[in-house]
Amino acid sequence: MQDLDNILSSFEGKSGELIPVLQKIQNELGYLSEEAMLRAAEFLNIPESKVFGVASFYSQFRFTPTGRNKITVCEGTACHVKGAKGIKEEISRIKGIEDGETSSCMEYTLEGVACIGCCALAPCITINDDVHGRLDKKKVSDILKEI
Amino acid sequence: MNNSKRTEKVLVCCGTGCVSAGSEKILDSFKKKLSDSDFDVKPTGCHGYCQQGPLVVTEPDGVLYARAGEEDVQEIVNSHIENGKTVDRLLYKDPVTKDPIPRYSEIPFYKKQNRIILRNCGYINPEDISEYEKKGGYLAVRKVLEEMSPEEVIGSIKKSSLRGLGGAGFPTGLKWEFCYNAKSDQKFIICNGDEGDPGSFQDRSVLEGDPHSLLEGMMIGGISTGAVKGYIYVRAEYPLAVKRLNIAVKQAREKGYLGRNIFNSSRDFDIEVFLGAGAFVCGEETALIRSIEGQRGTPRHRPPYPAQSGLWGSPTLINNVKTYASVPNIINNGTEWFTRMGTEKSKGTAVFSLTGEVANCGLIEVPMGITLREIIFGIGGGTTDGSKFKAAQIGGPSGGCLPADMLDMPIDFDSLKDAGAMMGSGGLVVMNENTCMVDIARYFLEFTQKESCGDCSPCRLGTRQMLDILNDIVEGKAKPEDIELLSELADGVKSASLCGLGQTAPNPVLTTLRYFRNEYEEHINDKLCRARKCKALISYKINPEKCTGCRLCFKNCPENAIEGEAKKTHSIIQSKCTRCGICIEKCPPKISAVECYAGVE
Ligand SMILES: Cc1cc2nc3c(=O)[nH]c(=O)nc-3n(C[C@H](O)[C@H](O)[C@H](O)COP(=O)(O)O)c2cc1C
Numbered sequence: 193m194q195d196l197d198n199i200l201s202s203f204e205g206k207s208g209e210l211i212p213v214l215q216k217i218q219n220e221l222g223y224l225s226e227e228a229m230l231r232a233a234e235f236l237n238i239p240e241s242k243v244f245g246v247a248s249f250y251s252q253f254r255f256t257p258t259g260r261n262k263i264t265v266c267e268g269t270a271c272h273v274k275g276a277k278g279i280k281e282e283i284s285r286i287k288g289i290e291d292g293e294t295s296s297c298m299e300y301t302l303e304g305v306a307c308i309g310c311c312a313l314a315p316c317i318t319i320n321d322d323v324h325g326r327l328d329k330k331k332v333s334d335i336l337k338e339i
Numbered sequence: 340m341n342n343s344k345r346t347e348k349v350l351v352c353c354g355t356g357c358v359s360a361g362s363e364k365i366l367d368s369f370k371k372k373l374s375d376s377d378f379d380v381k382p383t384g385c386h387g388y389c390q391q392g393p394l395v396v397t398e399p400d401g402v403l404y405a406r407a408g409e410e411d412v413q414e415i416v417n418s419h420i421e422n423g424k425t426v427d428r429l430l431y432k433d434p435v436t437k438d439p440i441p442r443y444s445e446i447p448f449y450k451k452q453n454r455i456i457l458r459n460c461g462y463i464n465p466e467d468i469s470e471y472e473k474k475g476g477y478l479a480v481r482k483v484l485e486e487m488s489p490e491e492v493i494g495s496i497k498k499s500s501l502r503g504l505g506g507a508g509f510p511t512g513l514k515w516e517f518c519y520n521a522k523s524d525q526k527f528i529i530c531n532g533d534e535g536d537p538g539s540f541q542d543r544s545v546l547e548g549d550p551h552s553l554l555e556g557m558m559i560g561g562i563s564t565g566a567v568k569g570y571i572y573v574r575a576e577y578p579l580a581v582k583r584l585n586i587a588v589k590q591a592r593e594k595g596y597l598g599r600n601i602f603n604s605s606r607d608f609d610i611e612v613f614l615g616a617g618a619f620v621c622g623e624e625t626a627l628i629r630s631i632e633g634q635r636g637t638p639r640h641r642p643p644y645p646a647q648s649g650l651w652g653s654p655t656l657i658n659n660v661k662t663y664a665s666v667p668n669i670i671n672n673g674t675e676w677f678t679r680m681g682t683e684k685s686k687g688t689a690v691f692s693l694t695g696e697v698a699n700c701g702l703i704e705v706p707m708g709i710t711l712r713e714i715i716f717g718i719g720g721g722t723t724d725g726s727k728f729k730a731a732q733i734g735g736p737s738g739g740c741l742p743a744d745m746l747d748m749p750i751d752f753d754s755l756k757d758a759g760a761m762m763g764s765g766g767l768v769v770m771n772e773n774t775c776m777v778d779i780a781r782y783f784l785e786f787t788q789k790e791s792c793g794d795c796s797p798c799r800l801g802t803r804q805m806l807d808i809l810n811d812i813v814e815g816k817a818k819p820e821d822i823e824l825l826s827e828l829a830d831g832v833k834s835a836s837l838c839g840l841g842q843t844a845p846n847p848v849l850t851t852l853r854y855f856r857n858e859y860e861e862h863i864n865d866k867l868c869r870a871r872k873c874k875a876l877i878s879y880k881i882n883p884e885k886c887t888g889c890r891l892c893f894k895n896c897p898e899n900a901i902e903g904e905a906k907k908t909h910s911i912i913q914s915k916c917t918r919c920g921i922c923i924e925k926c927p928p929k930i931s932a933v934e935c936y937a938g939v940e
């Protein structure tokens with residue numbers, strides 16, 4: 193595939209590059225397809241099982257496409273204490289998707305994350321790259337209306 | 340207030356927190372409005388007081404505007420910048436007296452801090468190397484290159500008693516010496532910026548606010564141990580930090596501070612930024628090294644320590660972000676200056692992310708040995724809305740929960756360890772009566788269980804068994820003897836696990852068992868959660884005196900668990916109720932007829 197060759201062309205093909213290679217593929221394609229992982233294995237000259245072994249170890253990598261809007265709910269301690277669970281339930285209720293799921297129209301993906309480092313604004317979520325803090329259920333439903 | 344000194348600079352905080360509150364728009368607006376004057380408008384890193392963001396500071400008069408908006412910019416320009424009159428409406432207000440406090444340095448949140456590692460955060464534009472240099476940056480590394488031998492540098496670090504700020508508090512000078520003494524043609528230096536503790540963000544703030552201090556610390560580490568290549572391992576969840584680090588590295592290369600013959604010396608040294616891929620265990624040094632090598636991040640047995648055999652088998656120096664960032668200070672100001680701060684065995688300062696149920700959330704830097712009370716009630720302004728303090732969780736998943744009677748304990752590496760907690764990376768989460776301690780223990784164990792790499796069985800299986808018991812407890816299904824079993828398992832996991840993850844994972848359980856055992860007993864024996872957090876151990880009731888029969892709860896209850904006719908008192912059928920809490924949300928606040936009780940009938 194043309195895209196994959198383009199992505200791989202910025203690397204040297206050393207086995208130590210596996211994680212950056214997978215990150216770049218995911219950045220460009222949105223997820224790691226089987227085809228992409230096979231190509232990465234070939235390119236880096238390592239067994240396919242190792243590529244999948246590494247990819248499945250790290251929570252950043254995903255094997256299915258995401259929706260156009262990625263909603264990430266912080267589940268860190270500060271957010272937990274300030275009611276992150278309720279925020280996530282509210283998003284699930286409004287968008288009809290559970291943790292890790294993508295809506296059937298491919299519009300939204302909902303995910304939990306360990307901490308986004310905005311603990312002073314807990315509870316918080318990110319929608320794509322934007323952080324929204326100091327939330328409550330009402331604010332979340334207002335924000336979701338806008339995307 | 341009229342300013343004696345004229346404003347020359349406007350600093351707009353552009354840390355992740357303030358950006359999320361809209362600070363970039365404020366920055367643009369100031370830039371536009373002041374474009375044809377000689378005012379300096381600058382984006383800065385995090386001031387640590389994210390809760391009050393977006394923050395705008397003017398210099399040299401040192402006025403802080405809190406929670407400013409784009410629409411306020413014109414007024415600040417007209418009144419303050421052009422006429423020297425502060426806009427009182429936008430000043431930070433004392434939470435108790437409600438009086439505005441104009442000067443940054445007078446605000447209690449800052450007054451009691453001792454900002455050394457964070458000295459530049461909020462004051463310089465992190466994307467401009469010359470600003471770091473204007474604050475004395477890159478002088479220490481020049482001194483090291485021109486005037487000091489590696490032995491002298493390592494000697495200074497040893498004498499300063501600096502201890503690693505990544506959690507365990509290992510003496511930094513000793514670690515440097517091990518690496519220096521290791522014989523090898525190739526050595527590496529790594530900065531651990533994985534910051535996996537959920538609920539802390541101090542490393543992020545340094546990376547975003549003062550990335551060059553880290554680079555300088557790493558240069559000194561590399562020069563004195565003999566490493567020529569460095570890696571900064573940083574979480575992918577911190578996109579802004581990654582961006583600023585890359586800018587910093589690029590600028591340092593352009594200036595000849597990184598690359599071949601750095602600072603026109605005979606030395607080569609370069610740094611590469613490596614993005615983590617989301618695994619808590621990769622904060623552990625041997626796992627982190629494997630991750631850079633492109634492998635699964637599973638820790639290995641130590642010894643050999645990384646200083647003997649690390650990245651690709653070569654001696655590798657690995658330290659935390661704040662540890663490196665402390666080094667230029669020590670070289671510049673001397674070891675005596677550094678050892679004046681802190682306690683006998685823990686010198687210098689500690690950086691905490693103060694969060695949770697505390698009035699002032701944010702990032703703070705305090706001398707080692709300060710008490711929890713000074714932090715939470717002095718700097719933090721007490722618990723939110725004056726609620727009753729219950730516990731402080733220090734050190735994240737490896738740390739523990741300390742009760743109110745430990746508020747006066749001076750905190751440093753050793754006292755925390757004795758109390759069953761840990762400095763960890765410096766997360767400090769304040770909890771009040773609304774926090775259930777069993778739920779918190781369960782929360783952390785769920786985290787460590789999920790993040791366990793699965794290589795050694797005590798950690799993989801033990802944390803699973805512990806989590807099962809904790810789930811039973813919060814679901815009201817546990818038996819009294821489960822508490823004993825839980826603490827036995829905890830001891831087993833602690834002593835038999837391969838790496839620090841498993842060895843410390845039981846800490847949140849052990850400390851809550853030690854200091855809050857009554858809550859466990861209430862959950863099991865009385866089927867009661869006093870914090871009203873555990874759904875299986877609470878009940879909702881409708882107060883017949885308040886209910887007007889508006890039917891809102893009736894219509895919204897997903898379980899049809901509410902009975903009653905219109906305009907007449909309603910009641911909840913307990914056998915059908917799942918304690919989802921929708922009724923209490925739907926009941927109009929003026930009426931508030933639905934009440935939540937601890938315990939079930
Ligand atoms: C499970 C686990 C997670 C860790 N996470 C971090 C981390 O996020 N940041 C960090 O600097 N050190 C972390 N450490 C400690 C490192 O292994 C190592 O001790 C540290 O980076 C050494 O730096 P220092 O001497 O400057 O503290 C972790 C250790 C364990 C066992």
Ligand code: FES
Nearest residue numbers: 266268271310311
């Ligand atoms: S705990 Fe949610 S941002 Fe850190």
